[in-house]
Amino acid sequence: MPKVLVANRGEIACRVIRACRELGLGTVAVYSDADRDARHVWLADEAVRLGPPPSKDSYLRGDLVLAAAKQTGATLIHPGYGFLSENHVFREECDAAGITFIGPGAYAMRQMGVKTTARQTMHAAGVPVVPGSLEPITSLAEAQRLCDEIGYPVMLKAASGGGGRGIRILHDPAELPNGYEGAQREAGAYFGDTTVYIEKAILNPRHIEIQVLADTHGNTIHLFERECSVQRRNQKIIEESPAAHLSQATRLKMGAMAVKAAQAVQYVGAGTIECLVDAHENFYFMEMNTRLQVEHPVTELATGVDLVYEQLRVALGEKLSVTQADIVQRGHAIECRIYAEDPSRGFTPAPGPLLVYRPPLGPGLRVDDGFGEGDEIPRFYDSMIAKLSAWAPDRPRAIARMQAALERYEIAGFCHNIEHLQQVLASEPFQIGPYDTGLVGKLPPLRTTPDDDDLASAFAAIWTHRQRQAQQPVAATDSESLWQRTARTGGLRAR
Numbered sequence: 001m002p003k004v005l006v007a008n009r010g011e012i013a014c015r016v017i018r019a020c021r022e023l024g025l026g027t028v029a030v031y032s033d034a035d036r037d038a039r040h041v042w043l044a045d046e047a048v049r050l051g052p053p054p055s056k057d058s059y060l061r062g063d064l065v066l067a068a069a070k071q072t073g074a075t076l077i078h079p080g081y082g083f084l085s086e087n088h089v090f091r092e093e094c095d096a097a098g099i100t101f102i103g104p105g106a107y108a109m110r111q112m113g114v115k116t117t118a119r120q121t122m123h124a125a126g127v128p129v130v131p132g133s134l135e136p137i138t139s140l141a142e143a144q145r146l147c148d149e150i151g152y153p154v155m156l157k158a159a160s161g162g163g164g165r166g167i168r169i170l171h172d173p174a175e176l177p178n179g180y181e182g183a184q185r186e187a188g189a190y191f192g193d194t195t196v197y198i199e200k201a202i203l204n205p206r207h208i209e210i211q212v213l214a215d216t217h218g219n220t221i222h223l224f225e226r227e228c229s230v231q232r233r234n235q236k237i238i239e240e241s242p243a244a245h246l247s248q249a250t251r252l253k254m255g256a257m258a259v260k261a262a263q264a265v266q267y268v269g270a271g272t273i274e275c276l277v278d279a280h281e282n283f284y285f286m287e288m289n290t291r292l293q294v295e296h297p298v299t300e301l302a303t304g305v306d307l308v309y310e311q312l313r314v315a316l317g318e319k320l321s322v323t324q325a326d327i328v329q330r331g332h333a334i335e336c337r338i339y340a341e342d343p344s345r346g347f348t349p350a351p352g353p354l355l356v357y358r359p360p361l362g363p364g365l366r367v368d369d370g371f372g373e374g375d376e377i378p379r380f381y382d383s384m385i386a387k388l389s390a391w392a393p394d395r396p397r398a399i400a401r402m403q404a405a406l407e408r409y410e411i412a413g414f415c416h417n418i419e420h421l422q423q424v425l426a427s428e429p430f431q432i433g434p435y436d437t438g439l440v441g442k443l444p445p446l447r448t449t450p451d452d453d454d455l456a457s458a459f460a461a462i463w464t465h466r467q468r469q470a471q472q473p474v475a476a477t478d479s480e481s482l483w484q485r486t487a488r489t490g491g492l493r494a495r
Contacts, residue, residue: 004016065077076316085103086113102312103290128284130285156196157183158193205436208243231437244435274288359410360409
């Protein structure tokens with residue numbers, strides 16, 4: 001039986017492990033000391049410790065991940081998203097070690113991993129790109145010349161950027177000197193690469209992305225679009241599929257463009273073409289994510305295609321189980337990202353003990369999470385707790401179902417963003433649509449003081465937590481099988 005090592009943590013590691021089980025594949029989890037007793041460790045057949053909590057000492061150590069694969073006999077590695085998922089050097093190391101990396105080849109990663117190279121590649125392939133520089137900007141004088149040529153406002157962006165980092169919007173030539181220096185400094189701090197480039201700022205854009213799938217037999221398809229325009233500081237927080245009020249003609253053109261883009265870099269596996277769309281539905285390539293996306297559940301709910309299942313099939317050398325003609329959008333799906341963060345302090349991360357955790361259940365609901373009641377949300381990683389998705393036959397009912405589900409989501413022990421998500425869903429721009437990436441910035445600030453119900457819930461959570469303190473589970477050892485853990489602990493927790 002082939003064995004898959006899941007080189008990630010949290011909800012995405014749990015998601016991949018469950019898909020592997022459905023295909024009868026063995027699973028290996030890896031973990032840092034902060035995740036020693038995490039859910040993904042207990043779900044896998046085997047678990048291997050990587051190192052201390054910081055990512056640079058654990059999940060980002062490709063050498064340790066490969067050593068874990070060799071130690072356990074895993075012949076495939078699924079990177080999830082983040083960490084090593086878009087690292088072409090790690091992909092090449094997997095190839096050299098004879099281990100199948102579940103994702104695209106190193107060539108596609110290199111071409112699409114640096115934004116300037118990606119823009120050059122797409123421009124050459126006839127894919128529309130945002131007006132601006134195709135090459136990195138090498139001096140302030142060059143930046144001034146190009147900005148005057150394309151006109152303000154402009155965006156300075158990190159060539160190696162991602163996740164909304166390394167972006168500066170400039171509205172006036174007087175802002176350019178400080179903006180250029182600041183963008184370089186931020187790019188170097190976040191990505192170790194000070195290279196920046198310039199794009200024309202598309203005013204009030206929509207952020208719409210297209211999911212693609214490709215196998216090694218020459219088949220490349222798209223699975224339509226996701227609307228990702230609800231963002232805070234360039235980070236997505238709510239996604240939906242189909243996009244709100246997008247014409248069918250534009251939808252089909254964007255799908256065809258995404259297939260062309262994937263074929264231009266010989267893409268294999270699941271990937272996403274991200275676009276900016278203006279008020280007239282002109283669309284421009286922005287970047288390609290050469291991995292599974294956080295928001296993939298809305299595409300799965302709207303099309304009925306299991307993207308992780310398809311990733312695994314492709315990695316095993318099989319053809320896609322669906323063709324383009326099979327792909328249709330049915331109903332409407334919305335996803336909300338649940339974060340441990342404090343809205344009263346600028347949405348700064350607020351990790352802590354998950355004293356109460358009861359996600360909503362019911363028809364049309366899906367919860368992707370990697371934590372359970374009594375767990376600690378580590379401070380070392382992304383503060384996302386879960387993804388709540390809702391599906392319904394049409395958009396109004398999907399919104400209503402999501403709003404009702406958020407009302408029933410019980411979390412206590414730290415601050416979270418559920419009230420903010422409810423605020424967005426109830427806003428007129430979101431309800432009516434279409435909306436743009438400026439939606440969140442136009443909403444009024446939330447209240448910052450807890451009411452009596454909040455305090456009562458907190459006291460109840462503390463009481464519940466204290467009742468459980470005497471029953472802490474035993475952690476996994478550095479490397480052991482599911483059965484060894486079962487024998488050592490006297491049974492498995494219900495996670």
